[in-house]
Amino acid sequence: MAAGGPASELIMFIVAVIVAGTVAGALTYVTTDIAHGINEHGELMADRLRTDFAIINDPQNIPVNTSTSPYTYTFYIKNIGKETIAFTSNSVQVFIDGTLIPANQLSFEDVNGDPITSLQPYEVGVIEVQPQSNLASGYHTITIVLENGVKRKLIFRIS
Incomplete structure (x- = not known):
């Protein structure tokens, strides 16, 4: 035991x-x-x-091309970050008044009007938006979202 x-x-x-x-x-x-x-x-x-960017338009004076139907609205984007930003309809989403603008209604260019696919740091790019119908007079909101989720908004006025 x-x-x-x-x-x-x-x-x-x-x-x-x-x-x-x-x-x-x-x-x-x-x-x-x-x-x-x-x-x-x-x-x-x-x-x-x-990754950072700014919408650098004058919110009271958005460039509008009235020779197209519907009108084309021009928005200027500046890369204020330290990384290159992909700048295509596959990597950038655009919303106007909460509605997603389809990729076929967007064009991405440099300030000279040449198509581009990326924005280098401190470079300015142009997003041409041609929604299905003209924007009504008054205030609207554009929201731009990058592929990594960084987003910026601008409240602008159409006369």
Whole structure:
């Protein structure tokens, strides 16, 4: 009977070591997973902070080409970030008054009217918008969203 005591204590010790090892392994996995998530989120935030742009139109005087039907509205975009911005209908979404403008109603150009696919830092690009119908006189909102989610709004007036 004297041998049963140390044997059961040894078994309990081994079980305790196994349980402790399992808990330590699980905590290591969870901690590593959290660290990777924080790292990925930090990279995403850094990318969003390096990517920035501004709509540089005069909100009271939006250029309108009345020789097209419907009219074509011109918006100037300046890359004020440190990263190149993809500047195509696949990477930039345009909303006017909350309505998504389809890609076939948009054109992306440089200030000389030449088609471009990206905006370098501090470069100005032009988005020509030709909605299905002319915008009514009054105030409207344009929202431009980049592929990484960075967005800017401008409230503008059409006379």
